[in-house]
Amino acid sequence: MDLIANLALGFATALTPMNLLLAFIGCLVGTLIGVLPGVGPIATIAMLMPLTLKVDPTGALIMLAGIYYGAQYGGSTTAILLNIPGEVTAVVTAIDGHEMAKQGRAGTALGIAALGSFFAGTVATLVIAAIGAPLTKLALLFGPAEYFGLMVFGLGLAIVLARGSVLKAVIMVVLGLLLATVGTDLETGQDRLTLGIAELSDGVDFAVLAMGVFGIAEILRNLENPESRHVAVSKIGRLLPSLDELRRSLGPVVRGTGIGSILGILPGNGAVLGPFASYALEKKLSKDPSRFGKGAIEGVAGPESANNAGAQTSFIPLLTLGIPPNAVMALMVGAMTIHGLIPGPQVMIKHPTLFWGMIASMWIGNLFLLIINLPLIGLWVRLLKVPYRLMFTTILLFCAIGIYSINNNPYDVYFTAFFGLAGYVFIKLGLEPAPMLLGFVLGKLMEEKLRQALALSEGSFMTFVERPVAAALLVLAAAVMAIAVLPAVSRSRQKAFQE
């Protein structure tokens, strides 16, 4: 019964007062961020990374993870109350959730979102605990060639799942890969693409890039769109769903959890699909599909559960394989690196308390979300009334201090300003920055693995054909990309993202 022993170790770690406090702060800050429009979890994690410099790596990751799923939760709060989905994944929640709010059932929508998320979080925690160990063993069997294949597959999936045109997503991934080559060459030590700037010889810092293209660019975009948020809902209503509503929600919650958990494990940001898939499924299964879009509680319960389950299981590729499936997980890589940890199968073996402590903290974090959020909804609503002119200057100052503190280097602040400008240009050109970030993070790993693989095979590219697993993964990646370009699929893909 390794699983139980491991979970016991995890809970012993996560339940220390310090780690409990960090999980609590993480959830609270995360929810705050999720509620405030215009500050996504990516910018927040980048901004608050320096806060974790003084704590041990376990505590740091527990807090950052708390910010992540707290933000997911806060995003659904604004989706329901204001019809402003803070996150892409809350788009679906806004459809029926905001309808419910207009009918005076905002409290019930928030309540079922919280309960569904808690259930999903509990199951997802168990899924991670159960799958973590076997996947790690599998990962240890992977050589550089297999890793390379897996990462190409992950990037292929990320391209297919990105919003907007496939061509633009490919462009952004390649741009990310290109940015990753900036800095000293691994083998020869030559400077590459550094423009002779000494600060760039270690490469572009991930936090700097993320903060620029997400945090700063987001501020610039918000400044252009005059404020249009007002809390239309005067009455929250009762929080606890009625027995009948609970009965209706049970199926959607269970199915949503299943869908979300499975999609979240996929490398390449499968988690974003969870809420969409769950909503479509519930609509299909419903006896009266016309209720959807008019305040059906199933349309909140299912997608919210799928969202939370996916958010959590997307830690699996990161913790077991060392491959971040989305931009937030990519930031986690950054946070781990700051603390001297290399993500991958070794984490579980060399740092079992960190691995299992983090998993246990996810369950505790979900409990916190349930406890702190429902009573605090009134406070979150009031926060929405803070004028943006005060908010963005504060965010900017935090960003500046945070970025400076990572390396104590003013150059990082200048680079952030540069990438902020780049991010603004991307927005104007309709280029989504998320695939670039993923390409950037995987790029460094991919080049390393590619060159290792070629060194092992004495320079022969045949190694990717001769090794069955590597070959299969590369073929899969090609297949996924090819399918996405097929006219029929690309049309339905566009439709899926429009809904």
Added chain:
Amino acid sequence: MPGKLLRQDVLGGLVVIAVAGFAYWLARQLPAGAAGGMGPGTLPKGLALLLGGLGVVLLLNSFFEKGEGPARWSIRGPLFVLGALVVFGLAVRPLGLVVAGPLAIAAAAFASSEVRWRETLIFGGLMTAFCIGLFKFALGLPIPLAPWLVGY
């Protein structure tokens, strides 16, 4: 038609091609490696060529497909927000957080069309004090406070 030339994807294609060209030019002297092994220049050059090719596709595509029209660009927001970051970066080492914080907030406040002097000054002071308490004293980060006054 001048409007057509400014369309989102036309501009996007041109920007992508320019970035790719710049990267290739930067990598021009890096050895690309022989057929067997990979040199330091292999990936930068290869990726730059790939990116340039994709940019050309995006550009050509835009002539056949109806894309989005030209976006509206603003200058005020980017100028002052990015300016605030640069000001912070310049001021933080010699002058410390005590000066850099309010300066950055004041510069950033100009980015919004509704500048309120008194509010900005009071708010900037309060936020800086809060940040000093949090980052300098609670977290003990080595960010300079006011080197000209207290020596650190």
